[in-house]
Amino acid sequence: MSLDREDIDKLCVLARLKITDEEMADVGSKLSDIVELVDELQAVDTASVIPMAHPLDREQRLRPDAVTETDDHERIQKNAPQVEKALYLVPKVIE
């Protein structure tokens, strides 16, 4: 399966990406190549294979429920473009 312009436009909206008309042909063919690889994989009979959730054959380690972090917002917020009353400011989000 290859991706058409509409698929790519939708992906761009979902991923917040802007692709120019000039880039479109190149991006489209590269993405289609990836999807075609998936098509090939899907042709394999995997009925008896447990889906792999992670390439490492390990289990998740668990952490005891303890508070180990302290308030560091002043230092962290130096990275933010705009902060007021310890809140990060962003363009208005309307519900």
Next chain:
Amino acid sequence: MVWEVVIGLEIHTQLATESKIFSGASTRYGAPPNSQACLVDLGYPGVLPVLNEKAVEMAIKFGLATGCEIAQRSVFARKNYFYPDLPKGYQISQYELPIVHGGHLDIVLESGDVKTIGITRAHLEEDAGKSLHEDFDNQSGIDLNRAGTPLLEIVSEPDLRSAAEAGVYMRKVHSLVRYLGISDGNMQEGSFRCDANVSVRQKGEPKLGTRTELKNLNSFRFVEKAIEIEIERQIDVIEDGGKIVQETRLYDSDKNETRSMRGKEEANDYRYFPDPDLLPVVVSDKAIEKLRSDLPELPDAKRSRFESDFGLSSYDAGVLTAQLDTANYFEATVAAAGDAPPKLIANWVQGELAAALNQDNLDITDAKIPAAELALLTDRIQDGTLSGKLAKEVFEAIWDGEDSVDAVIEARGLKQISDSGAIEKLVSDVLEQNPEQVQQFKDGNEKVIGFFVGRVMQASQGKANPKQVNQILREKLNE
């Protein structure tokens, strides 16, 4: 046309851990903005989430209490979307392999019938932050303290058939998570929130109708009202020849209407994939069995025990066990009481005490009468010291800050008169003063007995034991 309503609920309950699901930041409510959002919560480059053991245990406890299958291997996935209160651009959740699935919960309907509601799954996920819109011109302020707080999302089967059933189910889940101690269930603080999937179909139609999703219903009452109004809307649309559009709708409690959020939530395509930062979670049978053996007594078991041990009706037992704190208060009172029967105590807990708590807007854990004093009060009713009416006066006095039942009785001279000599004197006086009514009684008018009882009680300022008054009156009148 007869319509059938089909409802499924998704309940988000905040788990009562000290620290976040993937970091060591505190989950305490009400802290100054961003003081509890660490680098992991903020999704800084190079950080790794590490799963909180308690959150996993709490999810399993819920699964065990609802007969779910506990996944020996479950997987975290990324749910991708952009919103300013979601720092990473994805929420860590579970998709294909949730921690528990395939359970059920019994609810008692208003009719008294028991209905089993299927639990499709419950999965672990992280909460997002909060956006504050009020204080800034054309900007929103973002507080990420809540980002990374552990949530258990409990998804029901579409087994609910009315707004009332949905309300009962939601209350039951709320009761259960409180019993299990896995959530404080505080709705004002957002620890227990609900989305409802609602559709209608013609009775007998096997296929489900198109559903809408009602978002963020944060009180029992709003869930019921929002679903009711949405059912009406859907039926109106279909009966007018229209079609239901699958969409998310927001309930506006001020206007009591649901509104489409269409256009604001673009394509509902989250592109889930397994989170490469987290390995599969493996739970051993031994760990599961340990959690099973540590489960507390649950609401249904407590209800049956209250019926059999205390001789309470199914209704009384249901009311008293709906909230763990109420059940604990009741049991403490019964344990402290001498001769007062549990039924009498049940009446007081559901009557005077519930009314007083309601009036002062207090939780039962903050009741202004300790269980031991309520026990004494009911004992004094049982042994005849207090009439029901005087007992209410004593109750109010203690509620308003006075010391103890016996001190109030003593100080106010409220002791019921059960001395038969004293009552005989009162009765004789009343009979003497009312010869006309005595004659009426002798002529066969039984009803005047009520008149005499009233007069004797008045003369005793309400302190005479009404049962004895009645008895002595009849003796004297029949002499």
